Amino acid sequence: MYLNEKYGDDLVIIGFPTREFAWQEYKDDESIANFAESKNFPGIMMQLGKIKGKKAPELWKFFREETGAKNPKWNFDGKFLVSKTGEVSVPKDLEADIERLVKEEYVEDEEYREFMEAVTRVWR
Numbered sequence: 001m002y003l004n005e006k007y008g009d010d011l012v013i014i015g016f017p018t019r020e021f022a023w024q025e026y027k028d029d030e031s032i033a034n035f036a037e038s039k040n041f042p043g044i045m046m047q048l049g050k051i052k053g054k055k056a057p058e059l060w061k062f063f064r065e066e067t068g069a070k071n072p073k074w075n076f077d078g079k080f081l082v083s084k085t086g087e088v089s090v091p092k093d094l095e096a097d098i099e100r101l102v103k104e105e106y107v108e109d110e111e112y113r114e115f116m117e118a119v120t121r122v123w124r
Helices: 003-010 029-038 058-067 094-103 110-123
Strands: none
Touching: 003 094
């Protein structure tokens, strides 16, 4: 079972395509989108770009700054989890960490709403 099937709307997956790892990614956003669709990618696919250094998307830089994560050495190394309260972490045991976050209780407050609005603006 895929994670998106197991967790449904409780899990949002964001892909950050980049050609920084042996140029494995397609060369343009349309080709990437077509490939993702052909594989039934269940998440949000960001624009093709860099994830290392100053040219990384603001959301990616935010995740790295919040966690102290280094640049990934390979394309599948760069994973972050964001809790319902906005806490960003680097997963140690991906499925166990997702399970813990999905079960996490939270009370929606103004800070949470502001965070979700900021994240939603980035996704558009």
